Amino acid sequence: MHDFFYGWYMKCQSENQTLAIIPSFHQAKGKCDCYIQIITNTAARSISFSPDTFRKTNQGIRIADNYFGKHGILLSIETSEIKVKGKLRFGPLSPLKYDIMGPFTFIPFLECRHSVFSMRHPVCGMVSINDKPYSFQDGWGYWEGDRGRSFPKEYAWTQCCFPGGSLMLSVADIPLAGIHFTGIIGIVLWQGREYRLATYLGAKAVKIESGTLRITQGDLTLEAHLLKAARRPLKAPSNGSMTRIIHESAACRASYRFRKKDLTIFAFETELASFEYEYPY
Numbered sequence: 001m002h003d004f005f006y007g008w009y010m011k012c013q014s015e016n017q018t019l020a021i022i023p024s025f026h027q028a029k030g031k032c033d034c035y036i037q038i039i040t041n042t043a044a045r046s047i048s049f050s051p052d053t054f055r056k057t058n059q060g061i062r063i064a065d066n067y068f069g070k071h072g073i074l075l076s077i078e079t080s081e082i083k084v085k086g087k088l089r090f091g092p093l094s095p096l097k098y099d100i101m102g103p104f105t106f107i108p109f110l111e112c113r114h115s116v117f118s119m120r121h122p123v124c125g126m127v128s129i130n131d132k133p134y135s136f137q138d139g140w141g142y143w144e145g146d147r148g149r150s151f152p153k154e155y156a157w158t159q160c161c162f163p164g165g166s167l168m169l170s171v172a173d174i175p176l177a178g179i180h181f182t183g184i185i186g187i188v189l190w191q192g193r194e195y196r197l198a199t200y201l202g203a204k205a206v207k208i209e210s211g212t213l214r215i216t217q218g219d220l221t222l223e224a225h226l227l228k229a230a231r232r233p234l235k236a237p238s239n240g241s242m243t244r245i246i247h248e249s250a251a252c253r254a255s256y257r258f259r260k261k262d263l264t265i266f267a268f269e270t271e272l273a274s275f276e277y278e279y280p281y
């Protein structure tokens with residue numbers, strides 16, 4: 001059996017709260033396990049489940065009494081350390097026009113493959129974590145996934161829903177056939193229009209330094225700046241096994257600017273950015 005992992009990242013945000021949930025399944029050296037990781041503005045928690053409780057169908061993922069899918073999330077977790085109960089309902093999803101991996105979809109042996117299921121969708125409902133409520137009566141959601149063997153050794157990822165749009169950008173060191181290159185995938189959804197920046201479309205990383213990313217592609221420039229992190233530890237896959245620790249800021253201060261030639265399409269600073277920066281500072 002091959003070592004592998006499969007997981008979803010489902011983020012919900014309101015004006016003052018962020019909740020990200022990661023259901024995942026892993027197989028390494030013939031041993032299987034599965035987790036639900038929960039990240040909030042203030043903490044990150046990882047709950048282990050028997051792999052026998054994991055079920056994936058065309059409708060979604062089920063782990064024990066917890067369900068994840070296109071219609072929403074149902075959580076029912078109770079251990080000696082954490083109690084999580086609640087239901088979140090999703091409105092219409094915003095899928096991409098085509099696979100975020102583009103032609104890389106057909107290349108075998110990639111260590112990690114990315115999916116984006118929805119750039120932006122309404123979220124309504126409430127989740128209680130150790131009796132603290134997380135309410136999303138007029139919230140927004142984002143949904144992506146990863147599968148493969150390992151997360152990249154060095155990478156940066158950021159995502160943010162904001163008035164009028166949503167964006168996602170990932171920049172990573174990609175090993176392939178004995179060489180390494182900087183891979184880029186990014187989507188800007190702005191006023192109903194999809195802008196895509198990707199290595200396979202000619203995107204270049206002109207700056208990866210001290211929490212700053214600057215990507216150019218033709219006459220487009222996307223910049224993301226991590227201004228103040230709120231890093232929480234998360235388990236991440238290495239050769240299928242959840243032995244690596246990365247750090248995510250599920251809700252932190254960052255700024256973004258998106259330009260076409262000399263025209264600034266948008267520029268803003270927010271406290272609701274999500275950021276992982278696994279490059280050396």
